[in-house]
Amino acid sequence: MSRDPALMRTFRVAKVTTHAPGLVSLYVEQTYPITPGQFVNLWIPGVDERPFSVSDVKDGLVEISVKALGPFSRRLVEVRRHDWLGVRGPFGTGFTAAEHGLLVGGGIGVAPLRFLDRVLAAQGLSRRLLFGVKSAAELIFPAAYAGTAELWSDDGSLGERGLVTQGLERALAAAAPRVIYAAGPEPMLLAVLRLARAHQIPAQLSFERAMKCGFGICGQCCMDGAGLRVCVEGPVLTDLQLHQVTDLGLPRRGPSGRRLGA
Amino acid sequence: MPHPTLVTDLCGVRLENPLVLASGILGVTASSLLRVANSGAGAVTTKSFSVDERPGHKGPTILSFGAGLINAVGLSNPGVDAAVAEIRAYKAISRTPIVASIFGRTVDEFGAVAERAAAAHPDLIEVNVSCPNVAAELGTPFEADPATLAAVTRKVKAAARSVPVSVKLSTNFGFLARAAQAAADAGADLLTAINTVGPGIVIDTNVRRPVLANVTGGVSGRAILPIAVRAVFEISRAVRIPIIGTGGVASAEDALQMLMAGATAVGIGSAVYDHGVEVFAAVGRGLTAYLEREGLDRLDSIRGAAHVA
Numbered sequence: 001m002s003r004d005p006a007l008m009r010t011f012r013v014a015k016v017t018t019h020a021p022g023l024v025s026l027y028v029e030q031t032y033p034i035t036p037g038q039f040v041n042l043w044i045p046g047v048d049e050r051p052f053s054v055s056d057v058k059d060g061l062v063e064i065s066v067k068a069l070g071p072f073s074r075r076l077v078e079v080r081r082h083d084w085l086g087v088r089g090p091f092g093t094g095f096t097a098a099e100h101g102l103l104v105g106g107g108i109g110v111a112p113l114r115f116l117d118r119v120l121a122a123q124g125l126s127r128r129l130l131f132g133v134k135s136a137a138e139l140i141f142p143a144a145y146a147g148t149a150e151l152w153s154d155d156g157s158l159g160e161r162g163l164v165t166q167g168l169e170r171a172l173a174a175a176a177p178r179v180i181y182a183a184g185p186e187p188m189l190l191a192v193l194r195l196a197r198a199h200q201i202p203a204q205l206s207f208e209r210a211m212k213c214g215f216g217i218c219g220q221c222c223m224d225g226a227g228l229r230v231c232v233e234g235p236v237l238t239d240l241q242l243h244q245v246t247d248l249g250l251p252r253r254g255p256s257g258r259r260l261g262a
Numbered sequence: 263m264p265h266p267t268l269v270t271d272l273c274g275v276r277l278e279n280p281l282v283l284a285s286g287i288l289g290v291t292a293s294s295l296l297r298v299a300n301s302g303a304g305a306v307t308t309k310s311f312s313v314d315e316r317p318g319h320k321g322p323t324i325l326s327f328g329a330g331l332i333n334a335v336g337l338s339n340p341g342v343d344a345a346v347a348e349i350r351a352y353k354a355i356s357r358t359p360i361v362a363s364i365f366g367r368t369v370d371e372f373g374a375v376a377e378r379a380a381a382a383h384p385d386l387i388e389v390n391v392s393c394p395n396v397a398a399e400l401g402t403p404f405e406a407d408p409a410t411l412a413a414v415t416r417k418v419k420a421a422a423r424s425v426p427v428s429v430k431l432s433t434n435f436g437f438l439a440r441a442a443q444a445a446a447d448a449g450a451d452l453l454t455a456i457n458t459v460g461p462g463i464v465i466d467t468n469v470r471r472p473v474l475a476n477v478t479g480g481v482s483g484r485a486i487l488p489i490a491v492r493a494v495f496e497i498s499r500a501v502r503i504p505i506i507g508t509g510g511v512a513s514a515e516d517a518l519q520m521l522m523a524g525a526t527a528v529g530i531g532s533a534v535y536d537h538g539v540e541v542f543a544a545v546g547r548g549l550t551a552y553l554e555r556e557g558l559d560r561l562d563s564i565r566g567a568a569h570v571a
């Protein structure tokens with residue numbers, strides 16, 4: 001049968017790397033080709049299921065990096081090697097590789113850009129990394145990025161003190177990249193989008209919305225405007241596609257579909 | 263001969279084509295419904311909504327099993343006020359007819375949600391009395407008892423005022439013709455058939471437990487097409503009101519089966535997974551090509567054609 005990413009398939013976790021309390025990378029066997037920016041649905045049997053970006057693919061293993069935020073992700077960072085995990089996907093549309101990219105990541109949004117960085121490197125494409133976190137303990141694989149990324153932190157515990165978008169402003173003033181890639185909290189993405197438009201540089205941004213299916217039928221993740229599905233047309237959307245989106249920066253919709261605070 | 267037309271009259275509502283987005287698929291927001299309408303659907307149906315907001319079941323809620331989908335979303339919805347706001351927003355930007363799908367925990371709640379839905383002037387109201395995924399919480403679906411089904415239908419009809427009302431049935435209780443008769447006698451203007459089948463269970467053999475958080479879920483897609491065609495065939499013999507034939511339709515050939523079984527319109531849901539939102543335009547083109555090939559100018563010529571004496 002042809003590939004059917006909506007089937008449930010369970011795997012034993014092959015490896016777990018703990019970066020800091022509540023911040024881990026999990027590894028499971030790779031069975032399908034995956035593009036940077038695509039995501040998988042992770043099921044903890046008997047608990048729940050949520051979408052997570054793939055943060056790398058290497059040596060036949062898929063890496064997923066998780067930050068403990070709420071009930072589900074707190075359970076996920078407790079998962080051990082050999083535990084069973086349901087993995088569905090990959091879902092969504094990823095980043096398109098191009099020369100002279102500027103990769104801007106915020107918080108756990110660094111995850112999909114880590115994978116993109118490795119794929120760009122393998123294709124011999126030049127790029128520049130700008131990562132921002134609240135504090136040093138929030139960066140996955142800090143050692144890997146010590147020399148290669150320009151780092152920013154809210155509290156100054158890592159790299160320069162300030163927001164990663166300050167780094168972006170400075171970088172854009174110095175030299176124009178061909179494309180800006182970004183993933184992180186929505187306020188950060190909006191700031192990146194504004195700067196990209198001001199400098200007329202194409203941008204590819206990875207968004208999050210509450211999801212139920214992940215494969216385009218439940219309608220839970222649709223953005224207002226043209227009704228783009230974050231799980232199919234996204235999660236990576238271009239600056240052009242984002243002209244058709246009217247709910248950027250609004251309070252998110254909860255699992256019922258109601259906009260919180262509305 | 264004139265160019266064939268797919269225009270369909272559904273209880274006085276004019277559809278550009280007979281293809282209706284089924285409830286629960288891309289039906290949460292106005293923008294999503296608009297997109298499906300602009301992709302070639304003749305009408306769109308909202309996700310079923312109730313008086314109170316519901317988050318739905320934990321995940322997984324929707325899976326493929328290789329021959330269709332199984333789901334137990336748990337009737338998540340933002341509650342009637344937010345759902346009605348989406349209907350109003352949709353109507354402000356689209357002329358494609360919209361069906362408001364409603365449900366309640368009691369006969370009175372069906373009436374209350376119908377009344378508030380009707381105030382937003384949807385083109386039709388569809389009464390979901392057949393969702394198999396909330397039995398643990400809401401009890402056996404209302405369709406299971408003809409007297410209760412009739413009571414719900416009368417309540418919604420009274421509350422809906424001039425908006426035509428469809429009652430949505432499943433094949434899960436075995437006496438379909440009797441249920442259809444009960445709904446029609448109680449004043450239903452049309453029927454939608456079928457809701458998901460079963461329920462079923464998918465077990466993950468590694469972890470040795472059911473995959474859906476709700477354990478059981480309703481089966482849809484490819485696997486249920488012949489069951490849905492039979493249901494429409496049977497209902498169209500029992501009652502004279504129009505039917506939105508739904509279940510497993512993914513191609514013009516499938517839609518033709520529904521029409522020949524006696525459906526006036528054809529619902530499409532799960533096929534969006536395999537074929538994308540483009541499925542509506544593709545099936546529509548296929549229906550037009552069929553009419554051209556057969557030298558027919560409208561679908562009326564084939565509706566119910568499979569009912570040979």
Ligand SMILES: Cc1cc2nc3c(=O)[nH]c(=O)nc-3n(C[C@H](O)[C@H](O)[C@H](O)COP(=O)(O)OP(=O)(O)OC[C@H]3O[C@@H](n4cnc5c(N)ncnc54)[C@H](O)[C@@H]3O)c2cc1C
Pocket residue numbers: 039050051052053054065066067068069070071072073074108111112207208209210211235252
């Ligand atoms: C396409 C996609 C890719 C993702 N990739 C990753 C990833 O690589 N790593 C990772 O750790 N997580 C990722 N997530 C987020 C993940 O799916 C969960 O939402 C997250 O783990 C929180 O879930 P929870 O149940 O633990 O907490 P919840 O109880 O759902 O939330 C905990 C806190 O986070 C807030 N919150 C939840 N969801 C969002 C949201 N979408 N936007 C803003 N705030 C929110 C809540 O308000 C609450 O304060 C991704 C989500 C999507 C849609």
Ligand SMILES: Cc1cc2nc3c(=O)[nH]c(=O)nc-3n(C[C@H](O)[C@H](O)[C@H](O)COP(=O)(O)O)c2cc1C
Pocket residue numbers: 217218284285286287309310324331333335337363390393430456457458481482483484486508509510511529530531532533
């Ligand atoms: C994910 C999903 C959610 C659904 N939600 C609803 C719902 O809220 N109300 C309803 O009446 N039917 C619901 N249904 C049933 C569909 O409307 C339809 O009757 C059924 O899926 C058969 O059609 P299909 O095979 O084309 O999907 C849902 C189906 C699916 C797959």
Ligand code: FES
Pocket residue numbers: 210211212213214215216217218219220221222229230231232
């Ligand atoms: S999560 Fe279901 S349509 Fe995107």
